[in-house]
Amino acid sequence: MSSTDSVPGGRRPARPPRRLTRNMTAKVASIPMVLTALVIFVGCTVWSIVYSFTKTRSIPKLEFVGFDQYERLWSTNRWLVSIENLAIYGLCSMVFSLVIGFVLAALLDQKIRFENTFRTILLYPFALSFIVTGLVWQWILNPNFGIQKVVQDLGFENFAFNPLSNADTVIYGVLIAGLWQGTGLIMVLMLAGLRGIDGEVWKASRVDGIPAWKTYIFIVIPMMKPVFITTLVIIASGIIKVYDLVVAQTSGGPGIASEVPAKYVYDFMFGRRNLGQALAGSTMMLVTVLIVLIPWAYLEFGSKKRG
Amino acid sequence: MADQTSVSIRNLDLSFGAVEVLKDLNLDIGAGEFLVLLGSSGCGKSTLLNCIAGLLEINAGQIHINGRNVTWEEPSARGIGMVFQSYALYPQMTVRGNLSFGLRNARVPKAEIARRVKEAAEILQIEPLLDRKPAALSGGQRQRVAIGRALVRHVDVFLFDEPLSNLDAKLRADLRVELKRLHDRLGNTMIYVTHDQIEAMTLADRIAIMRGGRIMQLASPGEIYNRPANRYVADFIGSPSMNFYEGHLTQDAQVFESGDFRVPLAAYPFDSAQPGGRPVTLGIRPEHVLTGPMAKTAPVAMGATVEMVEPMGSDTLVWARVAGLPLRLRMDGQAAVAPGDQLDIGLDLARAALFDAKTELRL
Ligand SMILES: Nc1ncnc2c1ncn2[C@@H]1O[C@H](COP(=O)(O)OP(=O)(O)OP(=O)(O)O)[C@@H](O)[C@H]1O
Ligand SMILES: [Mg+2]
Numbered sequence: 134m135s136s137t138d139s140v141p142g143g144r145r146p147a148r149p150p151r152r153l154t155r156n157m158t159a160k161v162a163s164i165p166m167v168l169t170a171l172v173i174f175v176g177c178t179v180w181s182i183v184y185s186f187t188k189t190r191s192i193p194k195l196e197f198v199g200f201d202q203y204e205r206l207w208s209t210n211r212w213l214v215s216i217e218n219l220a221i222y223g224l225c226s227m228v229f230s231l232v233i234g235f236v237l238a239a240l241l242d243q244k245i246r247f248e249n250t251f252r253t254i255l256l257y258p259f260a261l262s263f264i265v266t267g268l269v270w271q272w273i274l275n276p277n278f279g280i281q282k283v284v285q286d287l288g289f290e291n292f293a294f295n296p297l298s299n300a301d302t303v304i305y306g307v308l309i310a311g312l313w314q315g316t317g318l319i320m321v322l323m324l325a326g327l328r329g330i331d332g333e334v335w336k337a338s339r340v341d342g343i344p345a346w347k348t349y350i351f352i353v354i355p356m357m358k359p360v361f362i363t364t365l366v367i368i369a370s371g372i373i374k375v376y377d378l379v380v381a382q383t384s385g386g387p388g389i390a391s392e393v394p395a396k397y398v399y400d401f402m403f404g405r406r407n408l409g410q411a412l413a414g415s416t417m418m419l420v421t422v423l424i425v426l427i428p429w430a431y432l433e434f435g436s437k438k439r440g
Numbered sequence: 441m442a443d444q445t446s447v448s449i450r451n452l453d454l455s456f457g458a459v460e461v462l463k464d465l466n467l468d469i470g471a472g473e474f475l476v477l478l479g480s481s482g483c484g485k486s487t488l489l490n491c492i493a494g495l496l497e498i499n500a501g502q503i504h505i506n507g508r509n510v511t512w513e514e515p516s517a518r519g520i521g522m523v524f525q526s527y528a529l530y531p532q533m534t535v536r537g538n539l540s541f542g543l544r545n546a547r548v549p550k551a552e553i554a555r556r557v558k559e560a561a562e563i564l565q566i567e568p569l570l571d572r573k574p575a576a577l578s579g580g581q582r583q584r585v586a587i588g589r590a591l592v593r594h595v596d597v598f599l600f601d602e603p604l605s606n607l608d609a610k611l612r613a614d615l616r617v618e619l620k621r622l623h624d625r626l627g628n629t630m631i632y633v634t635h636d637q638i639e640a641m642t643l644a645d646r647i648a649i650m651r652g653g654r655i656m657q658l659a660s661p662g663e664i665y666n667r668p669a670n671r672y673v674a675d676f677i678g679s680p681s682m683n684f685y686e687g688h689l690t691q692d693a694q695v696f697e698s699g700d701f702r703v704p705l706a707a708y709p710f711d712s713a714q715p716g717g718r719p720v721t722l723g724i725r726p727e728h729v730l731t732g733p734m735a736k737t738a739p740v741a742m743g744a745t746v747e748m749v750e751p752m753g754s755d756t757l758v759w760a761r762v763a764g765l766p767l768r769l770r771m772d773g774q775a776a777v778a779p780g781d782q783l784d785i786g787l788d789l790a791r792a793a794l795f796d797a798k799t800e801l802r803l
Contacts (some may be wrong), residue, residue, distance in 0.1 A: 333528035336495050337589070341542030342516025351541070355532035 178419065185412035188268070193408065202413035212414065215392040218304045223372040225308050226315070230368050231361070233312065239349065241320070242327045252324070256317040263314065263374060267381025270310035271297065297383055300390035307375065307382055307391055314378075316372050319364055326360030327353065360435055369425055373418075377400030394418050445504075446471040446629040447492060447597055452501035454491055461487050462653045463629040465501070469631065471596075474623050476640040479650035480676070485633040488650070489599050494518050506596055516542075518597075521590025525602040531576040535585050536570045539592050548740065553592075554641055560591040560737045562623070580611045587622070600632040604639065616642060637677055641665070649673050666791060671800040674723050674793050680757060682723040683767050686797065691716045696794070698722070701763035707739040707789040719797035726757065729769035730786035740785025744769075746781040758783075 140324055185203075188196045206212050237255060241248055258266065273279045276295040284292040296306035338348040354361070376395035383391045394414060401411035447469040454462040461484045469475050477485045490496040492503060494515035502511045510518045529538050536557060543553045561567045564584045574582055583603055590598055595662065603619075604612045619644055623630055634640055640647050641661045648658045649672075657669040668674035674682050687698030689705075693716035696703040703722060730738050744767060748759040756771045760783060769785065794803040 331526050331528060333524040333526045334530070336490070336493070336515075337522065337524060337528040337586075338530075339495060340515045340520065340522045341494060341545065341589070341593075342514070343542060343545050347545065352530045352532070 155427070181412045182416050182419075185331060185409060185416045188411055189409040190405035192374045198409075203417075205410060206413045206417065211386045211389045211392055212394070212397055214389050214395045215394045218391060219372070219375070219393050221304050222308055222311065222375055223369075225305075226311050226372055227314055227365070227368055229308075230316050230319045230371075231364065233316050235323045235354075235366070237320040238323035238327055241324055252321065256321055258314040261314065263377035264381045266310050267378045270306070270313065271382045274306050274309075287347070298387060300387055303383055303387065303391040307378055310382055311371065311375060311378055315368065319368065322360060322364050322367070324356075326357040329360075330356055343361045359433075362429065366429055373422065444471040445469065446473065446506060447581075447631065449492070450502040450504070450506040452488075452491060452503070453499045454496060455499055456486060458696055460653065462491070462498075465653070465655065467655065467658070467766075469629060470645075471506075471629055472627045472629045472641055474632065474643035474645045476645050476647045477631065478635065478637065478640040478676075478801075480559055480635060482731060483619045483650045484653040485635075485650055486601050487653075489522075489631060489633050492507045492597075492779055493520055493522050493599055498775065512766060516546075519595045520599055521595045522589050522599040523586045523601070525605050527574070527579075527586045527606075529582060529589075531574050534571050534573055535566060535577070535588075538574070538585055538731050539570075542589070543592060544603045555746070556592040556594065557588075563591065563625070564588050565800045573673070580609050580615060583607065583615065585618075595627055595751040598628050598630045600630065602633055604634075604636075613641075619643060620675050637679065641677075649676060664736040667802070668723075668793055669802055671721060671723070671795045674795070678725055680726055680770075681791070682725050683729075685722045685765060686719070687722060688719045688721045688797075689714065689716045693717075696720065696722050699764065699767050703787060703789070705789065707793070708792060709790060710794075714803050720803065721797055723793040723795065724787055725791070726770040728788040729767065730771065730788055731771055731775070731783060735784040735786035738788065740787040740789055742785060742787075744783045744785050746777050746783060748778050748779060751779055760785075 176279070184193055185193060186193075186197050186199065188198045188201075241251060245251070261269075274295070274297045276293075276298065281292060281294045283292070296302040296309075334352060334356070335348065338352060343352075375393055379385060379391055379393050379396060380393065385392045385396055386434070395418070398411045398414040398418070400405045401414065445465075445468050449465060449467040452462055452465040453460070456479075465488065477484050477488060480506065480752060485663065485679075487496065491498050493506075494503075494510065494513060498511070502509060504520055505520065506511065511543055515522075518652075522743060530541060533541060539557045539560060540553045543556065548556075557570070561570055562770055564587060566581065566584050566588060569577060569585070574585065577585065583606075586603070600619075604615055607615065616639055622772055623643075632643060644661050646658060646660055647664050649656045649664065651672055657673045659667075659669070664677055671684070675684070685696075685701060686699045687696055687701070689695070690697060693714050694705055696705055735741055742762055744760040744762040746758055746760050750757040750759070751773065755773045756775050756777070758769050758775075758777055760767045760769060777783065796803060797799060
């Protein structure tokens with residue numbers, strides 16, 4: 134008889150403890166933050182989406198006009214240029230930050246001397262704000278006293294490197310500045326990822342006679358998948374922040390050649406007092422972000438539960 | 441033993457920056473021999489193995505494998521296969537991919553790769569696992585795959601760096617036996633790094649005991665156990681470890697004295713005639729302290745007082761005191777002893793060890 138009493142679970146309470154009352158203090162304490170998050174993030178997002186379907190100009194007015202604002206948006210040349218710029222900038226900065234960041238990290242990983250010095254130098258731009266970066270690169274790329282002038286002074290009279298004043302190339306000028314600032318961080322992340330790879334894997338692949346580049350591509354990079362996913366998210370958030378860089382470096386010029394969507398939204402909201410149009414633009418940006426974010430969340434969190 | 445050398449290391453020096461790890465090291469390993477490198481942590485075992493594999497650039501010396509000077513060869517060209525403690529499998533590839541990646545890279549024909557993978561999988565009994573990823577394998581299975589990766593290379597020399605250290609005790613014992621079978625079956629030269637003396641004693645044809653980048657003794661397990669060349673080896677091998685007594689030889693070198701503890705050395709197998717009257721250390725293993733009827737007839741018999749008893753099942757470890765000095769001895773598991781008991785003991789001097797107190801070398 135007594136033995137049944139000692140069976141674990143024999144004295145289990147009839148009902149499991151109430152879910153709601155467990156950790157009550159913590160739950161009460163977090164209510165303000167939860168409310169803030171709900172009101173500010175969810176509330177404002179919903180508000181923006183709703184008002185993007187109205188005729189609102191500077192004073193919010195609930196006068197629905199269906200998809201009129203979106204139609205106008207997608208027939209505005211400036212928005213189309215912005216989208217195109219963002220696509221070019223986004224794609225290029227994704228590819229180049231990853232490639233350059235990884236290559237730099239792989240070079241730093243060769244047990245070179247002065248590694249800390251190099252790492253600091255390469256990471257330094259990251260500490261600057263986009264505004265400073267934009268101004269610095271505006272000067273560097275200025276034909277009258279930047280790279281072009283220096284190289285011409287060295288004797289190459291016909292040298293021309295002036296991306297910012299040409300409508301076709303200005304976005305690449307912005308890209309250079311963006312890469313200069315962002316690649317250091319990507320490199321450090323990649324370096325941490327590379328350092329996390331078991332050294333014995335490298336030894337095994339050397340014994341197997343696999344050349345270093347193949348080891349990187351077929352063994353090391355696949356092992357770094359989590360680092361790559363995180364890095365992609367960081368690059369993506371940098372792409373969305375490109376607004377500051379454009380404002381500081383080119384103000385969207387020449388003409389509208391280097392406009393980006395965030396700038397379009399900002400200008401319509403505060404410059405032209407056309408809230409409905411601005412909100413339509415921002416809703417489109419939200420949709421884009423979700424398109425990027427949802428697959429990422431699936432990759433990052435979805436696979437862990439199965440694993 | 442082997443009639444032909446397989447791996448030969450000449451005057452090897454290796455340092456990491458200012459830290460000298462291996463100093464003027466010489467080692468010859470016979471073809472088909474199972475050599476174990478044994479030593480405490482940080483003594484340079486892995487470093488030596490990596491030098492043989494070509495994973496570290498040596499500062500001086502030469503390495504020959506199968507009569508070929510491979511000192512400057514890449515690891516893959518040396519004719520070695522290597523198995524690591526952390527398995528070091530390629531996690532994104534299936535077991536089959538892990539086994540065949542090196543061969544595919546070396547452009548071995550497809551049919552030949554398939555044949556070798558099948559053969560290795562059969563030997564290691566991993567055929568059902570061939571299409572799994574390493575993450576879906578247990579530790580023991582992973583290590584089998586790692587061994588398989590060395591096996592498919594069809595090399596003459598296998599290098600193991602603590603391959604069983606990450607496994608639990610039971611699995612380690614199983615895999616140890618399997619490794620021994622594998623060696624019997626393949627007849628390859630194997631160099632095996634471990635700090636587990638049981639692994640070393642059971643697997644090795646010869647053991648090299650290392651300390652501070654030098655080889656302290658290179659001999660068969662029996663020789664190392666019974667006739668340790670110096671005090672370090674004597675202390676390192678055996679568990680519980682040897683009893684040591686600091687004392688001196690009498691003038692005629694016939695008796696060891698340490699205070700009241702006097703041991704006549706008539707039965708001790710001196711390597712050569714020794715001058716008397718100098719400080720020496722006497723070592724005797726707990727299992728070579730005789731008790732019961734054998735104690736009475738032993739050439740050296742004395743009485744001991746039991747202080748503590750540790751029953752371990754198959755045998756009993758007794759902590760005793762003899763002539764005021766501590767003595768550990770091993771008795772039968774069924775022995776009925778209790779603290780305070782008086783024991784008759786004898787010392788099996790034929791298996792004892794005397795070391796010079798200064799040089800610590802065996803006399
Ligand atoms: N890359 C390195 N740089 C500097 N010192 C090193 C390096 N690798 C090893 N050492 C030093 O060399 C010595 C020998 O190291 P090794 O790895 O060969 O030891 P080990 O005998 O294999 O030890 P363990 O049993 O812990 O694996 C150690 O003192 C270690 O600190
Ligand atoms: Mg080691």
